Each structure stands twice: as structure tokens, then as C-alpha cells.
Amino acid sequence: MAEKYDSKTLDKKWQQKWADDKLYEVKDNDPRPKWYALTMFPYTSGDLHIGHWYNYVPADVSARYKRMRGFNVLHPMGFDAFGLPAENAAIKRGIHPNTWTMQNIDNMRRQLKSIGGIYDWNREVITCLPEYYKWTQWFFTKLFEHDLAYHGKAPVNWCPKCQVVLANEQVENGKCWRCESEVVRRDLEQWLLRITRYADELMVHEGIDWPERIKIMQRNWVGKSYGTEISFALDHPGVTEKEIRIFTTRPDTVYGVTFMALAPEHPLVARLTTPEHKAEVEAYIARCRQFTEIERLSTEKEKDGVFTGAYCINRLNGKKVPIWIADYVLSSYGTGGVMAVPAHDERDFAFAKKYNIPIPVVISPPDWDGKELEVAYIEPGKMVNSAQFNGLPSEKGIEAVSIYLEEKGWGKRTVSYKIRDWLISRQRYWGPPIPMIHCPKCGIVAVPEKDLPVMLPETADFRPTGESPLKYNEKFINTTCPRCGGPAKRETDTLDGFMCSCWYFLRYCSPHYDKAAFDPKAVKHWLPVDIYTGGAEHAVMHLLYTRFFIKAIRDMGLVDFGEPFTKLFNQGIIIADHQKMSKSKGNVVNPDVYVSDLGADTVRAYLMFLGPWDQGGEWDDSGISGMSRWLNRVWNLALDEYSSKGSGGDEELVRLTHQTIKKVTEDVERLHFNTMVAALMEFSNYLGKVKESGSASVKEWKTSVKALLLMLAPTAPHLAEEIWQKLGYAYSIHNQRWPDWDESLTKTEEITLVIQVNGKLRERVTVPASISAEEAKKLAADQDKVKPFLEGKQVVNIIYVPGKLVNIVVK
């Protein structure tokens, strides 16, 4: 009997040796083809739960497999280290965000090392270190230089008592979570990135292999719609503008307009409102401000609004159209105003009903009786009450009306997008300071590269209001203008953490390079990323931001590709108690316990065996002992003395070995790890039987065990390495080639032919693989178990699927 399998000592022993030997060190100048396997780096929340392992283990297995297939694999790891939780910890517990974050990193790095991954820790990237955020800031100045970053007004949640911006989560029932003052919507000066400039390109996912649903989510988020901008004539005392322009996708309904609806924030509102409506309008606007954006946009909320007292003219029919303001109109979409056609739009319909505004039909439903509509009719139909367009199908009318408007100069076809510019400034401490200087003479000036990074001051006075301590740090604020040398003030906002994660995968390529954000040679070598794995929750945040960022720096000539991630794979989520794991819910499952109990390999294999990787599921450890048992069996199987009693079983053993190599290779290529592990189990079960009977020669036995170990190496790296060494093979198993299979050896000379009658299984016979169709059909009808089902029936057809089955169809 071989020595017992002891996972604990093996984990430590090999992790130490691999580190000492720099086994997983990645070099750029390596003749092998490159493979960049990226996995989303963790946020430094404190500790990794089992869900993180579910993300990282299969990614590591896949990367290890590629390594064994002869690729020079870059599979790096780092930490997304800037963000709000660090600052909240500071406010709550008086611990400095930097201390909190770096402690968390130490713990998480320890955990990550216990997985036994192939991370090259020399390439670790931490976004909150000055050597990293220097370049995050540098990128920001580049974006500013290229007019992709700008300072402008954006609506935010504002607490007037605390004098602070609140995140949506910090607003409870319209009140500040700290002081319970009424929260107000306010337009504040913010920094934004012009992601909208890339809207069209972001909708296209050409040449990249991404999950369909992520592509759909991104396209919906960008939300491109084709429509027409229509000018309504305006003649209002004291207003210089002679028109109101609106965007519509339904110009065919323009003859049914019975009111205009402007967003409360629309710039014309104040000037259009007549004196007798002023009080009402102002009260309404004030009330709107009390809603958060989320509440205001809720479909639950009843649509309401007020009349301004002003009118404009529908140029197509000369009708006078009352101008209302309504909070269902968004100031940030289209032109901030809509032409309301209540008969053919659900929202306008509800509004018109409430305020008794007429609802004339201009698109006739198929069997319309001329009566008033009960609900808005939004489907296509025939145009009616629309002057020269009457009788035209509405789909055609869209174009016809648009062309007419263009001819008259009353409108033009255009496109509109749902996506907004990316609000990137945060009134917070724990982020990269936005490297901008406000000079009273020169205006906004970027901090030049030589003065970067703009260091985050260490001493910080954290206020219970959640305000950025930077705002009150005189030493930080006061500076000189890089252009005129005069006194100036620093920007005190910091950058959104998502800006840091836009380029971390570039930094991995040359993490210690100090002349630029990255060494262009290294990035040219490694990028784009061959496979990116991570959660789908980033579909319209990180993944969209990053695509924008890369396209932007491509256009600056910094990189020569526009899509950073060639293939994207979203793993599923491990849940506990039917919900996502999170500290606040207290349902996090700590992997450390399992690792110290059962060893990393068991936990690795178990996570992969749970089910399809993209599916995730409820965490349940009831089966993990089975995985432990299996690895034990493999240990004994490989290390116990094998005594052969002949070579009669060689043929079958060789065949099963090659079949398994084929199956396992195909599964790992497709990231089907659960069936890959199952195939390895089946194979080892079979080897157990061979060992029992001694039916194969020692030579074939050894070859098969070797193949099993090589295929097991990515999944159970410690166990495989130990057995490999004990069997006397050369260190390290992880530098070996993945086994190949010979297709001809996977085939059998005899096959099992399935015989069906009317599609129902009736018999199985073993026949030579070379059997002809005629023979097979004849044989099938001759079977004793088949005959009774043919008796008294007429055979109408016989289907033969070569190598598989015969189906006799009877009547």
C-alpha cells in the first residue's frame, strides 16, 4: 500500500517549490505563441468567498491547459483597490482607507495563493498605488486633450443640509440617510467623458466572440433610434427663439399632436411661462426636484404636469398647440421635449385623459369604427385626418412625412441615443484625484505629465457627512497654474473606480514600466486579450466603459486595436440562501475552511464539477466528500503496485485512453469543466477495474496512468505533481505537453446497433462496424425480441443510421 494522500502538506510543499523555481514566471520574449487569459480582478472588499473561487479556478484550469498545449500564457492577477467601501470603513471605524485596503490585499493575496494558480505575482497590479494611478490620471489628461473629457452640468442628488452629493443608495424615501433632510435634484458641475461620441461603434461587436446576451444588453443600453426632429413654430412675447424642436420616431402621427410636453428643466420653460401660470409652474418644478431620478422615472408614478400658458404652432396643419411641462419628459434625451400624440402613445394618452386634452385619431386601427379610442393605438395602420397623407400606411408615412418636412425646412431625419455621457467625477477621497487645475486666468488646465501623479494627500480629515476631505485640505487645493504660474486651485473631485479598471490589463503587460502607462512593445505582443472571464453584471458598466476607453486611445494612436477582449465568457454566480453572497446579508461562504480541511485540489475539482460554468447555482457542500474520495482513489490507483496478468485488455485500455483524451480535450476547449471531470472519473473508474483484473500489460497501464495524470494536472495541480514525482517522471508535470489522441485508436471494430420499431427501443446487437445497410436491416428484422412487434403488421419503411440504429416502421 502506498503512503497516504495528505493534501495539506502537498499544497504547501508544491506552492513553495513552484514559487522558489519561478515556475509560472511569464516572459515576453518567448518563442511560443502567446495566450492572454484575463480574469476580472477582485475589488478589495476584505476576503474572497467561494464565489470568487468559482470565477478563478476554472479560469486557471483553462490557462494551465493552454500552457500545456504549448502557449506562452499570461494569466495575471491584481486588485481593484479604489472605491467607496474603503472610505466608509474609514468613517465608520476610524481606519485609514489605505490601511484598510492594503490589509485586505494581503489577506486576499494569501487566499489567492492557496488556490494554487499560475499567477505570476511579479506582474501584480494594484490600482490605488501612485505608480498605477499616475497613469490613470495621465489617461484622463489625454482624454481632456482630445476633447473626450469635459466639465459640465449634470443632475445629482443633493442634500442641502449636509451640502453633499448622495448616491442613489443613500437616498431613502426622498430623504438624506444621515440628517433626513429632503433631498433635492440639482445640476452640479461634474466631469464627464464623451462616451456618446462612440455610441455607434459601441453597438457593433464585429470580430469578437461575446455572449449574445451581453451584446444585446450593450446595444439596448446605447439605444439608437432613428427618427425625425420637427420644428414647431413659436411666437412668444419676449422670447427670441422662433421654434421648439422635438425628436420623434413617429412623424407619421404629427397631425394628431394636441399638446407639447417639455421637461421641467427645459431652458425655455422659464421664459415661456405666462404670468398667470408662473406660480403653478414654479411649484411644480420645485416638487419635481424632490424626486430622485429613480422615483421620477418610475412607471408606477402617475403622469402629471402643468400648462405654461404658452402655445406653439404645428406647421403642418397650422393648429395652435398648448405647451405643458411634464416630468415624464426627460431633459437629457432628444431635445428635452416631445410632441404629444395621445391617440398613439400610451404615455401621452394617460396624460391627455387626466387633463381632458383631445385625443384625435390619425392612424386608423384595422377595423376602426370611428369612435374614440379606449387605449392608445401604437401599432401600424392607415393614416387618417392627415391632409395629403390620408390613406398611406403609417410605416410608409414615417418616411413620406419626413421628406415633406425636410423639403419645407421644418425638420430633418436624425438619430437619437439612450446612452449618456459617463459621469466620472466623485466627491470622494478614495480615488485618483482628477489631475486638473482651475486657474482664474487660464481657466481649466491639465496637470502636465511631469507633475503626475497628483498625490492623494495622506492625512485626511474624514467628515461624517461623507464629503471629500480634499475639499478642506488647503495644502492640497492651493497650487500654481502650470500655464501662467499664477496662484490656482486644484480640482478636488476624484475619478470613478471604473476608470482604473479600463486599462489594468494593459498594465499587466509591463507592470514596472515607468516611462509610460505601458510599454507599447509589450502591449503589442500580448493584446488583445484572448479570453476574458468574469461576471455578466459588468455588461453595461466595466465592459462598456472599457470598450469606449480602448477605442478612444486607439484614436489617439496609443494602441492599434479597437476591441480589447476577443472572447468573453461570463461564468454564473454562486448563491447562498437563494441570494447573492454579500457581507451585509451575512451569507458568505469562506473557502479557507474547505481548503485547510480537504486541500485546494478537492475544492478546485468540486467547483468545476458542480455544473456548467456559465450557470452557477446554490452553494451546497454535501457532495464535496465525493470529490475527496475520488482524488484519494486516483492517488492509490497510480501509486499502488500494478501487477499484470497478461495483455488481453490492452486494446480496450488503449481505446478508452484515447477516447478520454479526446473527450477531455474537447470539453476543456469549450470550458465544459463539469463533463471534463466526469470523463476523468469514468476513466479512473475503468482503470480501477483494470488494476483489479490485471488484464493489461504494464506498458499500456503506465501509458494510461500517465495520460490520466497529465489531464488531471490543470484541475488538481498539487496532487498530479506529487504523483508525477513519485512515479519518477521529470519535474514539473506542469511543463509537460498535453497528451494527444489518435482518432483511429478511439474507434471500435464492433459497434452496438440499436434496433427500434416505430421509434421504440426493442433490441441492441453487437455487430461489426463495417456492417452494410442491407445486412443491418435484415439482422434487425430477424431478432427474436423484434419479431413479435412485426407480427401481423406491414413494414412500411426501414431507416438505417450507419453505426447507430435501425428503425423499422410498421403499420
Added chain:
RNA sequence: GCCGAAGUGGCGGAAUGGCAGACGCGGCGGUCUCAAAAACCGUUGAGGGGUAACUCUCGUGCCGGUUCGAAUCCGGCCUUCGGCACCA
């Protein structure tokens, strides 16, 4: 409301037009043991018939369709999960 994914034994799941339930957990029976645990071996979808080897019927959320043949393809519905949600 709209978009997307998924529904298979007691449980996780396998099979994506051809033997439903691979592999594992759990259960049951056994070996070992004074006994138990561990380990190992056998068995395990439901229902029926047979002393038995065995054998038949039903069965992949529900209803219908296509096909020689459907878990798999098509249409309709139900349920669960994820995303978006007044975008004119």
C-alpha cells in the same frame, strides 16, 4: 411592460434530432470490524407482470405540431432567474 436565459430522478446535473438519467451526492444492501466510523463492492426514475434469467407500460414544466424517431426543432401557455424600464 419589454429583452434574455432556464425548467430532466430525492439532490447537483448528463445527453442539443437516434439507447433519457453519464458522473457525483444521498438512500438501500453487503464486505471488513466485538461494534461503529472510514474505506471498498453491489444496487437505486416511477408503475406493473413473473419463482427466476427477465419483461412490459409510463416518463424530460403544460397543450398542440413537425418527423420513421423529439428532453432536443416549431407554435401557444405556465413557472423561475437575470437585465432594462416613461428614451418620445
